Amino acid sequence: MSTKVAPDPSRRSETARRAILAAAIDLVGEVGYTKLSIEGIAHAAGVGKQTIYRWWSSKGSLLFDAFLTLAGEGEAAALPDTGDLAADLKLVLRATVDELDDPRYDQAMRAMHVEIVNDPILAADYVLRLDRPMRELKKERLRAAQRAGQLAEDVELEVAIDMLFGPILNRWLQRTGPLTHEYVDQVVDTALRGLQPRP
């Protein structure tokens, strides 16, 4: 009797899907979003165009899935909790800055943000699949800080997250200034301490 196992079609599908998503990320980093084409992705992934069109309706939705897979693998972990909120936030945000400075991620993430800005349906998907789960992890860290007396009890956590994580994203997207570790530290310290004079 032969020991050869028949190929599992669902496994082959998953392999093709992953090859397509990886090819999309690689290619957008090389040629940019405008020049990205389904043909190019199919060629790089070693599949036919029809395979791609079976799963995705446009390069926008494909790239969006590719990005969510990439971001989900890298970031969907709980935030560090060493007991020092400021230090933990700086660690996470410095890592974000390093990632945004990496050309491999830069083009793919810009492309995703363009899709989000332009398309309310993709934006809703982004909120549901990436923004909300990430926010929950951030909130858990902030709740621990509240229990430890490092964050005011009555702070609106949604606003706290926007204030800590938003400035980095903004500066990167709009290129209004250099994205440095120094800037990260200033944002964290200023957000925690506030703009008002201390008594």
Add this chain to the structure above:
Amino acid sequence: MSTKVAPDPSRRSETARRAILAAAIDLVGEVGYTKLSIEGIAHAAGVGKQTIYRWWSSKGSLLFDAFLTLAGEGEAAALPDTGDLAADLKLVLRATVDELDDPRYDQAMRAMHVEIVNDPILAADYVLRLDRPMRELKKERLRAAQRAGQLAEDVELEVAIDMLFGPILNRWLQRTGPLTHEYVDQVVDTALRGLQPRP
């Protein structure tokens, strides 16, 4: 003798330029950025396509100029100074939210942000022509607040501006939550007071 005055060519040029910029803003609001065309803008402005191509190399650069003209006319004024920093910031940011909720501005501003995210040269132009001058006006208001003892002396003003104005822009661009006056007030109060527990 005739009292008719010969048309002033530079004045005619300026009239055509303004008509083109206004048509670009109107049209992007109607059809969106993807379907916006130079032909459509020329038709709406009552000029030939060649007139547009004489001044702008692409619909991106034209729309960018149109947006800067629109934004410059509306916003390049000093921030109010009633002596109450929190109240003045809330007034300005509530007006921003109302503007972003206006469909006439929404599409045009989204289109400009997409251009900025994608194009480093346009982004540099945006920083120079809009972001920097607006930041200077914001800094003037914050410096007055420092003199009035309402803002800490050692606050980094660039970071303060990112923290006050960034969250509104982010929430609008990424559609992560409703853009309300309540949210504006929470952002201003949280930024001023900080996230740490008060003594």
